[in-house]
Amino acid sequence: MKQKGLLDGVKVLDLTRVLAGPYCGMMLGDMGAEVIKIEMPGRGDDARRNAPIVNGESAYFMNLNRNKRGMTLNLKTEAGRDIFKELVAKSDIVLENYRPGVMEKLGLGYEELKKINPAIVYGAVSGFGHYGPYSQRAGYDIIGQAMSGLMSTTGWPGGQPTRTGTAISDVMGGISCCTGVLAAYVNRLKTGEGDKVDVSLVDSMVSSLEIINMIYLCTGRVPDRIGNRYEAIYPYDSFQASDGMVIIACGNDKLYGLLKDVLRIPELESPEFDGNIKRVENHALLKPFIEEWTKAHTIDWVVETLLDAGIPASPVNTIDRVVKDPHIAEAREMFVELEHPVAGKMKVTGNQLKFTNHKVAIETPAPLLGQHTEQILLEFLGKTHEEYQALAEKGVF
Numbered sequence: 208m209k210q211k212g213l214l215d216g217v218k219v220l221d222l223t224r225v226l227a228g229p230y231c232g233m234m235l236g237d238m239g240a241e242v243i244k245i246e247m248p249g250r251g252d253d254a255r256r257n258a259p260i261v262n263g264e265s266a267y268f269m270n271l272n273r274n275k276r277g278m279t280l281n282l283k284t285e286a287g288r289d290i291f292k293e294l295v296a297k298s299d300i301v302l303e304n305y306r307p308g309v310m311e312k313l314g315l316g317y318e319e320l321k322k323i324n325p326a327i328v329y330g331a332v333s334g335f336g337h338y339g340p341y342s343q344r345a346g347y348d349i350i351g352q353a354m355s356g357l358m359s360t361t362g363w364p365g366g367q368p369t370r371t372g373t374a375i376s377d378v379m380g381g382i383s384c385c386t387g388v389l390a391a392y393v394n395r396l397k398t399g400e401g402d403k404v405d406v407s408l409v410d411s412m413v414s415s416l417e418i419i420n421m422i423y424l425c426t427g428r429v430p431d432r433i434g435n436r437y438e439a440i441y442p443y444d445s446f447q448a449s450d451g452m453v454i455i456a457c458g459n460d461k462l463y464g465l466l467k468d469v470l471r472i473p474e475l476e477s478p479e480f481d482g483n484i485k486r487v488e489n490h491a492l493l494k495p496f497i498e499e500w501t502k503a504h505t506i507d508w509v510v511e512t513l514l515d516a517g518i519p520a521s522p523v524n525t526i527d528r529v530v531k532d533p534h535i536a537e538a539r540e541m542f543v544e545l546e547h548p549v550a551g552k553m554k555v556t557g558n559q560l561k562f563t564n565h566k567v568a569i570e571t572p573a574p575l576l577g578q579h580t581e582q583i584l585l586e587f588l589g590k591t592h593e594e595y596q597a598l599a600e601k602g603v604f
Contacts, residue, residue: 212239213565217392218298220245220291221275224252226348226374227332227408228304229271230381231388235300236274237558237567243294243583244272244574248279248604251576261550269547269573270555277574278583279604282313286603291315293588296323299395300388304332307342317403326395329403330388332380336407346408351376355412360419362432369432379411441486442466442493445523446501446509452523453501453509459483462518469516470500530554547572580604 217240221232229244229252236242246252257267281287292315295301301320303310310316310331317329331337334346344350352358352370362369387404395401413420418438419430430438435445435454442463445452457463460483467475474496479489486493501509506522513520522528529535536542541557550572558567584590598604 211565212237212568213562214238214240217241217300219243219300219302220294220298222301222303222305223332224304225254225257226271226377227380227406228302228330228384229254230378231330231332231384232275232302233271233273234381234385234558234560235388237569238560239565239568240300242275243579244275244277245280245291246277246576248281248577248602251279255576261547261553264547264550266550266553269545269550269553272573273545273555273569274571275574276571276579276583277577278580279577280580281603282315284601284603286598286601288314290584290588290598290603292320292323294583295320295327297587298324298327299392300328300330302330302332302384302388306345307331307333307337321401325401326399327401328388328391328395329401330384330391330406331403332384332406332408334408336410337405341409348374348377348408351380351408351412354409356416356419357412360416360430360432363434364432366432375415376408376412379415380406380408383411383414436490436494439487440483441490442497444490444494446494446498448501448506448509449504451506453506454521454523455497455501455513456519456521458519465516465518466497466513469512469518470497472496472500543569545569545572548575577604 214235217235219232219235219240219242221228221242221244223229223232232242232244244252252268252272254268254271255265257265259266261269280291282291311319317327317331320327320329333342334350335341335344349370352361352375353368355376357376358368358370361371384404384406387406391402391404422428422430422438437443440458443456443458445454455466457466463480463483463486475493478485480486480493504512510520510522524532530542539557539561541559542554543557544552544554546552555569557569560567581592581595584595585592595604
């Protein structure tokens with residue numbers, strides 16, 4: 208039996224597909240909400256066909272949809288829409304990531320749903336949001352990264368704009384939606400009033416660019432690609448070691464002083480590097496001196512030496528190192544084993560939120576397509592087996 212979490216008793220209807228919306232639903236489920244994944248009969252979430260595949264099941268899908276029960280429901284049928292409305296009447300949160308206007312065409316938009324349940328919290332994730340000149344454009348992660356300006360600042364000087372290795376605008380959209388629906392839910396507890404949360408992938412990424420935006424807004428300079436260094440402080444960069452790359456992050460003058468004590472390189476005492484502002488301006492002169500030292504040693508030696516001196520440092524880990532790391536993988540439980548009915552034993556990525564009094568638990572695998580449809584109809588709506596069969600024969604499930 209699933210243990211109680213912080214959101215125990217909160218009922219979520221998750222109509223979302225692929226990544227941003229399912230990520231939001233996943234976070235709510237990990238924190239204890241009862242999340243019902245609703246998919247189109249016969250096809251389901253497009254992510255069910257996304258690589259990598261394990262025994263015919265998508266690991267992409269299984270990671271994002273753990274801790275959810277699953278049902279199929281054809282919202283293009285009147286009976287399917289009626290059942291969805293019945294579920295809304297008994298739920299707290301609805302999540303969807305259709306193109307703006309789709310739910311309204313089905314007669315299931317926020318304005319209609321709040322007539323059924325005035326306290327419903329409606330979370331919508333889309334590429335560009337539910338209003339504005341671009342609202343009807345399709346939104347994908349790479350578009351969010353490109354339109355927000357992120358790609359223009361990612362990569363190496365003189366190189367091409369670069370997409371980050373993960374679907375970061377989808378992830379940021381999912382986290383933003385989760386934050387928004389929880390804020391709306393807290394307000395609902397105080398006032399009884401629901402709300403619609405309108406999250407855009409592009410907005411989410413623009414917000415995340417913090418200093419990149421401020422450089423242009425305050426100075427008029429258009430930030431460009433600068434590799435792994437940071438615009439605001441230096442040395443805060445990657446450096447070549449004898450067997451790979453390391454990170455050195457001197458976030459202030461005190462840490463730079465400690466670095467000078469360790470490296471004992473006379474050039475680091477130059478007036479050109481006196482104070483953070485000068486080091487940022489003269490980063491191209493400073494980096495070779497530091498890198499001459501790091502190149503002479505292994506990753507682990509450099510990192511341990513710097514950490515022992517109180518200087519923030521780390522390896523640039525490949526994923527095989529991450530999943531074996533005793534802090535990340537074991538102590539912080541960022542990789543959790545589950546037993547899937549088809550894929551078998553597998554690991555999924557853990558949840559980043561840790562609470563003192565409530566454990567964030569990943570206990571149930573992602574559902575098979577329609578796995579819990581009859582069970583949900585019985586529990587939520589009091590339908591009988593015969594009613595389920597009759598509706599199934601009409602193509603509702």
